[in-house]
Amino acid sequence: MSTATSASPSAAEANFARGLEGVIAGETNICSVEQGKLIYRGFEIHDLAEHATFEEVAFLLLEGHKPSADELRRFKIEVIAERALPAEVIAFLKSCGPMIKSGAAVPMDIVRTAVSILGNLDKDAQDNSPAANLRKAKRLLAKIPTIIGHMQNVIDGRAIIAPDTGGDATLSHAANLLYLMSGEKPSKEFEHVIDVSLILYAEHDYNASTFTSRVIAGTLSDMHGAVTGGIAALKGPLHGGANEMAMEMLKEIMRDVGEKGIGTPAVDSWMQNAFDTKRKLMGFGHRVYKNGDHRAPILHKLGRSLASKDTRNPGGHAAAKWFDLGEQVQKIMLDKKKIHPNVDFPCGLTYFTLGIPVPQYTPIFVASRVSGWCAHIMEQHANNRIIRPLSLYRGPAETKWNK
Template sequence: MSTATPSPTAGLAGVIAGQTSICSVEQGALIYRGFEIHDLAENASFEEVAHLLLVGHKANPSELASFKDELIANRALPPVVIDYLKTTASMFADNTTVPMDVLRTCVSILGNLDADSQDNSPEAELRKAKRLTAKIPTIIGHMQTVIDNKPLVAPETGGDAKLSHAANLLYLMTGEKPEDKLTHTMDVSLILYAEHDYNASTFASRVIAGTLSDMHGAVTGAIAALKGPLHGGANEAAMDMLKEILEHLDAGGTVQSFMDNAFTEKRKLMGFGHRVYKNGDHRAPILHALGKAMAQSRGEEFVRLFKVGEEVQQIMDDQKNIKPNVDFPCGMAYYTMGIPVPQYTPIFVASRITGWCAHIMEQHQNNRLIRPIAEYVGPPESKWNG
């Protein structure tokens, strides 16, 4: 019989599973290494936040310049990854894969090609983290052009060296230099998504790193964890649900009747609720405001989308006291920007890669194997032959 204390709640809810100096997620505030999320969203760039998370402190101007240069220099993908991406056209056509799965495979291939792949020293891990941060937007961009049956955008360089990380991601996906408003919204969304302590994918990456496995392996596992609709996949699922609501309205229904049906069916409304935040997600209003402002200049279709979204939020709040998480406004904002829905969660990866790598490095620098125990609730012992 086990002498261990059983876990008090399912899903490790409320359990402190370790320490971190990277991020604090609380009802009152979300803090990255001492800086509050509203402050970062308003005053920092994604590159600055990436430096803060990966290197561990706010960059001075010369540190920032060389950090940006390193990211730009590492944007291009190796030919092996480009060749693989080209083969995915038929897989997308046959509906046997989705962008998150292709991104996961690309990261795994990058691990096979990285000169530091088996080196878990802090110096090697920082080099790998920068390379992954630089290359993931290029994977997403090239993948989208393969899906659209268009030529890859600047494959030799991985984009335009004059463009920021956020702008270059949009450029690689479309071949067009984005307007400032779009770039700004993308940049802020990348800041908001970058880090969130022991969320499911980060915890998965720490469990993998805790066995002293390598960074690319830990990131590959984290991508698989992020894909699920209860986690990062919720930004795609939220937009799919909003499209369903718009169809319901076009067929003569109301938002209230859609929600009543959803409540009767005990359906989970995507982009709502959170394991930690019970009074609302600090990131959601920031992205909602930016997306809504952008919608005004993008057309009536998008203004209507935000109106419907706000009605859904009001009903959830009034009838269930459940608030939107960041994935709900993200779905609406990315849709307004014209981004294809299946790329929403890969873009989340383009941001969270910084948080994951920071945690993998932290885990390796003070490692202990993560191996909890389970409470056995199966059949009692019996004899195989009797």
């Protein structure tokens, strides 16, 4: 049997869309995701990736318009001033080594908890006014790279880098993120590649994590809570966690076929086995982009160019080999299944080429997407109606407790 609250069974069946596929669940002025184009507040993603910086894109999303030179300068100063973490969050991060080592927590869980603690310490936490929300959004944007950096320092067993300032104020958001993690100031090329990846990851309309954040904000709950929920949703391998899982999958293929197997039918056999066992291949497919994700080729080109120069050798193989393998996997997936890579596939390869530890790939996604989440939380608060859909009841028919 099937019924839905406040709807006739047949109407409910007719309106039901599994996974909300194709359902328009709200309005937004922030982003448009279509097969043909990805637009952030009127600007197309190729244009932004080529001509804007992540700071400009974050301003665009949060403040609603392209910044003037003066507005951008002010925004950067404000964000840089907020990079340092409260002592309580530093203490939590210093204690996270055993949690990660034991396997109970992964870096995404640590970021989620750190953001939640930040909420407990933010004097604006309970204030949902536009001005307070904007202040909190800038703080979150500033502090998440510092959380990631300090956590990586703890994992690496080294002293925390610049805890008082949250990094080097002369560095861009992208460069500072890499610096906080490794203690090394990145080359201009590395900085550019990370910057573009942050632009590509910043916003994507009603994706699962943003929708989660909007549902939380729609109860008039607070921004830190809504971002914490967004992080939990992003972690999943069907969403942001796919950038880590895509790289893990490539490592598995490399282990199974060996370096000499790249470019040979050994990879086809591996893939055929995955198809036969109905395995989901990470970094492929998309709910909206059935004919390809606009963001993937942009990042693929940058990552491939970096790997071809072979500036680092993080996995014990020349970095270009990983792109060779990735391209072969992509081709087989397209030929056999007509499924395109999404942005997480080249992201995994690109971050690997940059020498970033795999468990930090999704936290870096957070460092970017927080700008989109906060823009959506503000939009939800500004024109709120609680988000409360119906469900199709497929449980047992009514019966008496005391028969």
